[in-house]
Amino acid sequence: MNAIETIESRRSVKHYDPEHVMSEEDLAKLIELTKLAPSSFNMQNYRLLVVRDPELRKQLRAVAWDQAQVTDASVLFLMCADLNAHLADPAKYWSHAPQEVQDILGPAIQPFYEGKEQLIRDEAVRSSALAGMTLMIAAKGMGYESCPMVGYDPEAVAKLVNLPSDYVLSFMIAVGKQTKPAWPRGERLPDSEVVSYDRF
Known part of the structure; x- marks a missing residue:
């Protein structure tokens, strides 16, 4: 399946085979592909929480409008982001690059975000969204279906998964094998409603 076919056929699927178990190899590949998503300054500030524990999934379903895909999908991903990623040593992101690139980008990261709480949060959501879309396209290409979800109590979910105080919870993605058509x-x-050119 090529990229265009994958995008055209990807749907938000609600019904999954609860007996299907994603192999460790498929899970590792899905994570590997997700990590190819772009991020500002290559900070990779998205964080993936892979939820497979059945009891935790039941508890999450209870605070997610009782949506069946929370428990029935093979894997539940919580897409999160680290609000402090810009404070890390720039070498963490750019040690592989030529020295001239390190000299330009490394010193620019912290000043770019310093004191800009809205920008930091916006960047976190952008990065987790890009990673999430990458995950869903990768899942489709690997023969799985997915469903992005925002229908849940974020405070209750954060408590259940011990979300770090410097992380933001963006959305959930259920991934598994479909049992009913979307x-x-x-x-x-x-x-005319969604596209403009040059100026609004």
Whole structure:
């Protein structure tokens, strides 16, 4: 399946085979592909919480509108992000690059974000969203279906998973083997409503 076919056929699937177990090899590959998502300054500030514990999944389902995919999908991912990633030693992100690149990008990271709480949070959500979309496309290419989810109590979820205080919870993604067809795709809005050129 090529990239265009993958994008065109990817759907938000609600019904999964609860007996299916994702292999360790598939899980590792899915994570590997997800980590190829772009991020500002290569900070990779997305954080993936892989939830497979059945009892925890039941507790999460209880605070997620009782949505069946929380427990029935093969794996539940919580897409999070580290709000302090910009404070790390820049070598963590750029030690592989030529020295001239390190000299430009390394010193620029902290000043770019310093004192800009909204930008830091926006960047966290952007990075986790890019990683999440990468994960869903990768899952589809590997023969799995997925469903991004924001229908849950974020405070309750944070408590259940011991979310670090310097992390932000972005959304969940259920991944597994489909048992029922996806709902009909909603009509796309016309270009006249969503596309502008040069200026609004």
